[in-house]
Amino acid sequence: HHRVKNNLQTISSLLRLQARRLEGEEAREALGESVRRIGAISLVHETLAQSADDEVGFAEIVRPLVRVVEESVSSPLRPVSITVEGDAGVVPGQVATTMAVVLTELLQNAVDHAFPAAQLADQEAGGTDGDSAPGWVRIQLDRRADGLVVRVVDDGVGIPEGFDVADATGLGLTIVRTFVEGELGGRIRLVPVERGRGTVAEVWVPTNRLVGPWGDSRDPG
Ligand SMILES: Nc1ncnc2c1ncn2[C@@H]1O[C@H](COP(=O)(O)OP(=O)(O)OP(=O)(O)O)[C@@H](O)[C@H]1O
Ligand SMILES: [Mg+2]
Secondary structure: OHHHHHHHHHHHHHHHHHHHHOOOHHHHHHHHHHHHHHHHHHHHHHHHHOOOOOEEEHHHHHHHHHHHHHHHHOEOOEOEEEEEEEEOOEEEHHHHHHHHHHHHHHHHHHHHHHOOHHHHHHHHOOOOOOOOOOEEEEEEEEEEOOEEEEEEEEOOOOOOOOOOHHHOOOHHHHHHHHHHHHHOOOEEEEEEOOOOOOEEEEEEEEHHHOOHHHHHOOOOO
């Protein structure tokens, strides 16, 4: 695990060095996002390195991940509060790694899209003296007989009408779809909050990926 961690740090440093040389804001941001994604993976490896076997209580990953996202996005102009409810139970290291990246994307989306700049511009214009309520994001963990359900719920502007995850072309949801459906054999859906405003992003991972031989499959590194 130490070797993996060092490799991840090396990759992050390379990307940062490269980002510094770029002129284009978009390209710099893209590399910044990669550094953030690698950060989520490093976090799981750090936690796994402290445990004797290749399994981890997923909540142990979620909490530090939330702190990182909060620190990177929350500001007086953009107050976002993220809470965690429920318990995900123990998952194999590989699932924890994959789900950490997935969760990071869903959190990033809630922060990026649920509370758009228009609201912030209002505040910046000095019209209101900070009376607009901060946005909230809730992570709900639910370990059930049929698997693990992770929901990221926000009270933001909601997804566009007729929105379908299957058609989403952004990199974030493409990563989420590939990982959840391809690697974990699970399902992802984005739907409006039933009563009220906002979006629910729900990921389900089937039980057969959470127990059994996968739990023992060791990373050759
Ligand atoms: N919580 C949310 N609230 C409102 N809209 C959302 C939310 N999550 C996703 N969306 C919508 O889904 C689109 C696709 O998301 P996706 O993560 O794939 O791409 P992106 O965030 O635009 O770009 P990238 O992830 O590559 O930075 C977003 O542009 C946004 O319109
Ligand atoms: Mg995104």
